[in-house]
Amino acid sequence: MSQRDFVSAEEVAQRAGVSRSAVSRAFTPGASVSEATRQKVLQAAEELGYQVNHLARGLMRNESGIVCLIVSEVATPYRSALLRELTQQLQIVGKVAMLVNTDRSDGSVDRALQQAIRYRADASIILSGLPDKSITQLCLRSGQRLVLINRDDDQPGPLRINLDDHEAAGRVVTAFVRAGCTKLAFANSEAGTPSLMAREAGFIAAAKAHGLDVVVERYGWTGYEAGKLVAQRLLTQSERPDAVFCATDLLACGLMDAARHQFSLSIPDQLCVVGFDDIEQASWSSYDLTTFAQPVAAIARQAVTWLGESPSSDRLEGHSVTLHAELAWRGSVRGG
C-alpha cells in the first residue's frame, strides 16, 4: 500500500525539545501548559506541518467528532439544501460530516448506520429512509445519538424533527377556496413517506370540512417527471380540477409545465397550484410557485444544538420537535 507518512506528535516534541505529552497538551484547550512551551510546540508544529491525528484522538477521547448524514437522492434541490445547512452548522460546532448515500438498494439505511458505528460517529442524522428498529437500538445502546428528519417514526430515543404537514395542508384548502376554486386535486408520488401522506390526509380532511371532494393521483417517484405524468392523468378527467396541491415542488414544476405546454392552461387563471418545500426553482419566474417553505436552517440548527446538549436529560424518552412550514405566497394562486 501507499507509504503514508504523516508527522506525529513525537517528532514535534523532539523538535521543540519537550515531552510528547506537552505537545498533546498544547493542542488541548484548557490543559495545563505554560505559555512558553505552548508557543515552542506550536511553532515546531507549524514548521513541520503537524496536524493532530483525529483517529487516535477519537480513540482515546471516545468521541470522534464525526456526524454521519444518511441521505438518498442527494442531488434533489430540497435534500441538497438541507445538506448545505447541516454541514455548515456542524462545522461551526467543530464537528465534521460523513456523507452516506443510500441511493442503491433498500435496507441500505441499516448498512449506513453500521458504517456510522464503525467510524464511531458521535451521531447520525437520517434524512431519508427508515432504519430497522434493531439497528436503532444498537445505536442508542452504543451511545450514539440519532436524529430523524421528516420521518415520522415513533421509536423512542432519537430526536424527531418534523413539520406541521397536516395543518399546513389545511391552509392550502382555505387559500384555494378563497381563490374561488371548487374542484380540488392532490398530486402525490407512490413513495408513501409519512410526511407526504400527512400532507395528503390533511388536505383531504380540510377539504371535507369545506364540503369539498378531492381527486388524488399518485405516480412513481417524487420528481419532475412524475409531476408531468400526474398532470396527464388529472387534466384529462371529465371534471378537470381547477386547483391542485402538489406534495412536492418538483411534482408541482412538472405538473405546471405539462399544464401549460401540453394542455395550454393558464396559471393561475385556469388552474391554481401550490407546492411544498420552496426549492430554489419555485421562485424562478417561469414557475413563481406558491409553496410551503421548509425551514431548512431551523431544522439544521435544531439538530445540531440537540447534539450539543447533555444526553442525560431525556435519553429514554427521546424528543420530538415540530416546526412550522410558512406559506410563501407567489403567483400560482389567484388573489394572494
Added chain:
Amino acid sequence: MSQRDFVSAEEVAQRAGVSRSAVSRAFTPGASVSEATRQKVLQAAEELGYQVNHLARGLMRNESGIVCLIVSEVATPYRSALLRELTQQLQIVGKVAMLVNTDRSDGSVDRALQQAIRYRADASIILSGLPDKSITQLCLRSGQRLVLINRDDDQPGPLRINLDDHEAAGRVVTAFVRAGCTKLAFANSEAGTPSLMAREAGFIAAAKAHGLDVVVERYGWTGYEAGKLVAQRLLTQSERPDAVFCATDLLACGLMDAARHQFSLSIPDQLCVVGFDDIEQASWSSYDLTTFAQPVAAIARQAVTWLGESPSSDRLEGHSVTLHAELAWRGSVRGG
C-alpha cells in the same frame, strides 16, 4: 461527556471462546482463520452487535478509508449531482466520503485540507476553490492523494480532471452560425474560475474565426439571479444579440426567464441560447435548453479509479485528464 459504550473485539472473543486476534482475522479478508472459528466469531459478533472500530483499524493500517470531498455551494444542481456520483462510486470501492463545506470565508479550502489531514483521509477531492501551494505540498508529502475537478491548476502531484471547455465553446459558435445568428453574446459571472474563463475565451476565439464579434457581460455569482441581471444588460443594448452562450445552465435559466417574461422575446425564434452543465432543469420543458453535458459519472469514475491505482507510477508528475463535454441538443437553438 456521554458515556459511550461500543462493544469491542475483546468481548466478542470472550463470547466466542477465542483470542482477540482471531476476531480481528475473522474480519480481515484473506487472513489466516479456519472456517470453523470464523463462523463462531461472526455469530458472536452478530449477537453482540459488534462493528469493527475503523478509527483503530485506520490507525494500525495507516489507511482510514476516508475520502474528503471539499466543495462549496453544495446545493447547486451541478455540484450536488457530482456529489451524488462521487459518494456512490466511493462507496462501491469501500471508501466513505467526508464532506467539507467551504461556503463561509475564503481560505477555507486550506482549512478543509487540514481537516482532511487530521482525519488521515486517504485522499481529498476538491470540487471548488483552490488550495494554497504549501498545503498541497503538505498533503502530498504526507502521502495523501489529491484530485482537482474542473480547477485548472498546474501544480504537479494531484490528478487534474478537466473538460474540453475551450473546444466545446467553439462548437457553440458553429451552431449559432448555422442557425443564422450574427449578433453573438456571452453571459458570464465574475467568479473568474479557469473553466468559466476557458469557455469565454474559446467562444470569443471561434467567433473571431468566423469574423464575428461577441459582446461579453459578467455579473456577480454564477446563479439564476445573475442570469436575469446579465439579461437586462444584454437585451437593452442598441444592437440586441440574437444568440447568447451562457457559461452555466443556471445563468441560462435566469437569462431565458428574463428574456421571455420581461422582454417578451420568443426562444429560439428571436433569441438562441446555449448553456453549460446540463443540470436537470435544462431538460424541463419550460427551458428545453441546449447545453453541454458535464459527464459527472465519468468524472467520478475517473477520480475513484485513480485513487485505487498504485501511487508509485506518477507520483511526481501528476496526471491530467481531459474529458469531453457532449452537446445535448434541445429546443433553445434553431435547427438542431
Added chain:
DNA sequence: GCAGCATTTGCACACGCTTGCAAAAAGCGT
C-alpha cells in the same frame, strides 16, 4: 536561606485494533 504552595512536566498506561512470529494443531504419506 527555607518552608509552603501552585504550576508545570514527564512517565506510563490505556484506547481498540492489526500483524509478525513462534508455538500448537492438523493433515498426510509411509
Added chain:
DNA sequence: ACGCTTTTTGCAAGCGTGTGCAAATGCTGC
C-alpha cells in the same frame, strides 16, 4: 506409529493520542 509440511492460533508489540499521578519546578513571604 512416525516425521514432515501446511494451516491455525495466541502472544505481544505497536499505531498516535489523552490523562492521572507523582516528581520537579517556579513562586511567595518570611
